[in-house]
Amino acid sequence: MTQPSPRLNGTATDAVAALGALWSDSFDRWVAGEISASQLRCVLCEQAPCQCPPFGSAGYFALVDRRHRAGPGEAGDAGEGC
Ligand SMILES: [Zn+2]
Numbered sequence: 001m002t003q004p005s006p007r008l009n010g011t012a013t014d015a016v017a018a019l020g021a022l023w024s025d026s027f028d029r030w031v032a033g034e035i036s037a038s039q040l041r042c043v044l045c046e047q048a049p050c051q052c053p054p055f056g057s058a059g060y061f062a063l064v065d066r067r068h069r070a071g072p073g074e075a076g077d078a079g080e081g082c
Contacts, residue, residue, distance in 0.1 A: 020068065022043045022067060024040060024041050026041045027040065027043075037049075043067070044063050044064060
């Protein structure tokens with residue numbers, strides 16, 4: 001059994017998080033099989049299913065920028081609702 005990279009050995013989540021990723025609060029429920037992928041709330045557009053603009057479009061990057069600037073736990077960004 002070969003492993004492509006020791007850096008990806010069981011720490012992919014840590015690696016992505018280290019890049020500044022934001023994780024949907026429903027991600028754990030999806031991993032646990034409690035909800036389907038279509039019910040997984042998108043961390044960017046906060047819709048389930050995802051309603052993001054096409055990847056790479058100006059609208060997409062504006063959404064990424066807005067979400068990263070707001071960050072988790074800041075005022076008015078506590079979860080449900082618009
Ligand atoms: Zn989305």
